[in-house]
Amino acid sequence: MREKSQTQSRIPGEPGIWAFVTGDLLVFSLFFILIAIGNQEQGGVFSSARSTLDLRFGLANTLLLLTGSFFVAIGVERFRLDDGRDNRIWFRLAILSGVIFLINKVFEWNAKVSDGLTPMTNDFFMYYFVFTAIHAIHVFVGVVILSFLHKKSQAPFTPETQRGLESGAIFWHLVDLLWIMLFALFYLV
Amino acid sequence: MSETTSNILAQDSLSRKSLAFCGYTGYAAIILFIIGGVWLGGMLPPIPNANDAPAELVAKVNDNLLNFRIGSIFMIASFALFGTFGAGMAAQTRRFETSPVFSYTQLVFAAAGTTIALLVAFAWSLMVFRPDTYEPSILLMWADFAYFLALFSVPLFGGWCVLIALPIFFSEPGREPFPRWVAYVNLWAALLFAPGQMVIFFKDGPFSWHGIVAMYLPFIAFFVWIAIMSWVMIKIAHDENS
Numbered sequence: 422m423r424e425k426s427q428t429q430s431r432i433p434g435e436p437g438i439w440a441f442v443t444g445d446l447l448v449f450s451l452f453f454i455l456i457a458i459g460n461q462e463q464g465g466v467f468s469s470a471r472s473t474l475d476l477r478f479g480l481a482n483t484l485l486l487l488t489g490s491f492f493v494a495i496g497v498e499r500f501r502l503d504d505g506r507d508n509r510i511w512f513r514l515a516i517l518s519g520v521i522f523l524i525n526k527v528f529e530w531n532a533k534v535s536d537g538l539t540p541m542t543n544d545f546f547m548y549y550f551v552f553t554a555i556h557a558i559h560v561f562v563g564v565v566i567l568s569f570l571h572k573k574s575q576a577p578f579t580p581e582t583q584r585g586l587e588s589g590a591i592f593w594h595l596v597d598l599l600w601i602m603l604f605a606l607f608y609l610v
Numbered sequence: 611m612s613e614t615t616s617n618i619l620a621q622d623s624l625s626r627k628s629l630a631f632c633g634y635t636g637y638a639a640i641i642l643f644i645i646g647g648v649w650l651g652g653m654l655p656p657i658p659n660a661n662d663a664p665a666e667l668v669a670k671v672n673d674n675l676l677n678f679r680i681g682s683i684f685m686i687a688s689f690a691l692f693g694t695f696g697a698g699m700a701a702q703t704r705r706f707e708t709s710p711v712f713s714y715t716q717l718v719f720a721a722a723g724t725t726i727a728l729l730v731a732f733a734w735s736l737m738v739f740r741p742d743t744y745e746p747s748i749l750l751m752w753a754d755f756a757y758f759l760a761l762f763s764v765p766l767f768g769g770w771c772v773l774i775a776l777p778i779f780f781s782e783p784g785r786e787p788f789p790r791w792v793a794y795v796n797l798w799a800a801l802l803f804a805p806g807q808m809v810i811f812f813k814d815g816p817f818s819w820h821g822i823v824a825m826y827l828p829f830i831a832f833f834v835w836i837a838i839m840s841w842v843m844i845k846i847a848h849d850e851n852s
Contacts, residue, residue: 435790436791437790437791437793437794438794440791440794440795440798441794441797441798444798444801445798445801448801448802448827451823451827452823455816455823540811540812541811541812544815547812547815547817551805551808551811551817555804555805558804581783
């Protein structure tokens with residue numbers, strides 16, 4: 422058990438990942454502002470376009486990422502406990518949630534394109550396709566990082582390995598957070 | 611990697627000077643682009659637009675002919691220096707590899723990136739060479755070509771950044787070619803370049819090659835990245851403990 426040596430509170434992960442997360446959030450803030458401006462200037466176009474989005478896809482994706490984050494958090498915590506159990510299952514489940522998210526996204530985009538709705542249809546769909554695509558790339562990178570974490574979680578416990586796992590997990594949580602914002606702006610508002 | 615190899619920079623004044631030189635060429639590339647691309651050449655902010663009618667572009671070119679021509683010369687000088695800038699980073703990475711792998715991949719991407727950038731300047735110069743002889747749509751194609759080379763090449767330029775970050779992450783702690791924060795800056799740079807890939811879908815708006823997300827963001831991020839990496843190289847070269 423490693424708990425006793427970790428009683429001092431600290432910020433998880435390493436400073437660099439937090440700087441990267443901040444940077445990523447800054448970039449996405451620009452995206453959110455653009456959506457907000459579009460909503461302001463073309464309210465009618467945006468609300469009728471929004472109504473064509475399938476809320477079921479959006480909700481399913483939100484649940485998938487939230488569940489994935491939950492699994493990652495468990496995996497990191499179990500590694501910290503260092504009780505000899507195989508923690509890889511948690512990371513495998515998180516990877517699965519990410520992969521299903523991506524498959525879901527492809528189906529959703531396909532459905533829209535089959536209905537004649539493309540990034541060139543109007544500004545709402547321009548933002549919708551481009552920003553969900555950029556987010557999907559983040560999910561893909563997140564899945565790759567999770568596969569590294571999956572391997573790392575079997576390594577012997579060291580504080581460095583713990584920080585590495587936490588850093589990867591922080592990126593995954595960022596991916597989750599960005600989706601929640603996009604979900605709210607595209608599907609709900 | 612033996613201690614002797616890692617101390618080479620401390621004892622080898624040529625290596626120090628070489629690395630510093632590569633860093634300074636990065637600064638020079640930025641200054642040359644500010645003169646050639648920003649001030650004279652009309653590349654940033656873009657004087658041409660992706661949704662210009664061909665005749666409009668011909669008029670814009672004729673209105674700025676001499677500036678664009680001189681700007682092209684400064685731009686090609688700037689872009690040639692991407693080679694020395696990139697080689698410096700690869701050399702620094704090489705110092706920490708027992709057998710070179712990432713230093714090789716970085717050299718490949720640096721060479722490709724330099725070539726792409728040179729083509730940008732070539733396209734710009736051809737756009738302004740004989741604007742009244744070419745069909746107007748050919749001028750538009752040169753403008754498209756220049757911006758597509760610069761922006762649509764995300765796997766190359768973004769990949770270059772990732773190839774700088776990975777050897778840092780893969781190294782033993784304390785034996786990284788660059789400080790760990792440099793890896794995160796490179797990943798952020800790659801992220802900022804990414805929207806450039808969107809230019810193929812749009813001829814107007816924020817994701818076109820004159821747009822704020824697909825053009826301004828990647829272009830500015832790229833030169834800020836050069837500034838940061840140049841500063842890091844110069845710092846390593848001058849640091850007695852490197």
